[in-house]
Amino acid sequence: MLTLTQAQDKRKQLVEEGYCIVDDVLDQEFLAELRQVTARIRAEEKQSHSAVKYHGTLIEPAFRDPVYARLIAWQPSLDLLAVMGFGDVRWEGSMYLISKLPFGPPLYWHQDWGWWNHPVSSEARPMQVFFSYYLADTTVENGCLRVIPGSHLRRFDLHDKLLIGPGHVDWTKDEKAEGVNEAMLLDHPAAVDVPAKSGSLVMADARLLHSTRANQTPEHRPLVLVWYFLDFDRFPAEIKEACKIEYTFRPPNWWTGDVGDAVKPLVVQGERTGAAIAGTRVPGVHLRRSGEQTGDDGE
Numbered sequence: 001m002l003t004l005t006q007a008q009d010k011r012k013q014l015v016e017e018g019y020c021i022v023d024d025v026l027d028q029e030f031l032a033e034l035r036q037v038t039a040r041i042r043a044e045e046k047q048s049h050s051a052v053k054y055h056g057t058l059i060e061p062a063f064r065d066p067v068y069a070r071l072i073a074w075q076p077s078l079d080l081l082a083v084m085g086f087g088d089v090r091w092e093g094s095m096y097l098i099s100k101l102p103f104g105p106p107l108y109w110h111q112d113w114g115w116w117n118h119p120v121s122s123e124a125r126p127m128q129v130f131f132s133y134y135l136a137d138t139t140v141e142n143g144c145l146r147v148i149p150g151s152h153l154r155r156f157d158l159h160d161k162l163l164i165g166p167g168h169v170d171w172t173k174d175e176k177a178e179g180v181n182e183a184m185l186l187d188h189p190a191a192v193d194v195p196a197k198s199g200s201l202v203m204a205d206a207r208l209l210h211s212t213r214a215n216q217t218p219e220h221r222p223l224v225l226v227w228y229f230l231d232f233d234r235f236p237a238e239i240k241e242a243c244k245i246e247y248t249f250r251p252p253n254w255w256t257g258d259v260g261d262a263v264k265p266l267v268v269q270g271e272r273t274g275a276a277i278a279g280t281r282v283p284g285v286h287l288r289r290s291g292e293q294t295g296d297d298g299e
């Protein structure tokens, strides 16, 4: 567990740069179990690699093994968020097994925030984060994550080149990613490599521009990625309502018996109480260029 000062530094980095890494969040025993189950699921899955060539695999494993319920509610990660000062943590409902294939291509630049039309998008506080648990050490050679620090709060030239919106590359809906263009695969002068040790937690804001290096090795590079909302009680009501519509769980989308009990407090639930926002993944006026003041966000 980090000291308070270390945790505050991680929070500062997450808020200002859009990401941070915390080492040794998973212990060796749990990591071994995750590796074993994840390899089994990858082998069982009949996913066509050509359909998800940029990711490698894009499998939703959550309800296929109890180990993933433990990962979602992994106490050291939740304790870490608490010491970093985040409350009301919710599991967004999704988890992906992204196994970059041997000699697989880089992942294209993209960001994952879905409510760019809401003024809250310009606020520094992280609301939605992905937790990446790499099950093998990642390096520049085997396809580590790349990010553009600060791109969650500031518009870069790259934002205007990414194909998003209608006909766009939303890989959750267009797994073939046919709209990927050249700019989305290019190097960028502001890009930073984020190599990580297995067992570390790489945490990043959904708004951050990110991609990966290519895998230049003959080994798979496995990742289990989990999405969370932070400080959900402070979400704007219309986004909360949108979450209530999107993230519902009914069998078979749950584990059997008491396996999912620890996850229950993390689930978005509740009666609908108002209108939901129709979101967009296209950053609009709420993503400002450096130094630009729009005055549109209630500041």
Ligand SMILES: O=C(O)CCC(=O)C(=O)O
Residues within 6 Å of the ligand: 055, 098, 100, 107, 112, 130, 143, 144, 145, 210, 211, 212, 223, 225
């Ligand atoms: O494969 C990776 O390392 C990153 C995947 C990712 O962040 C994404 O698909 O959005």
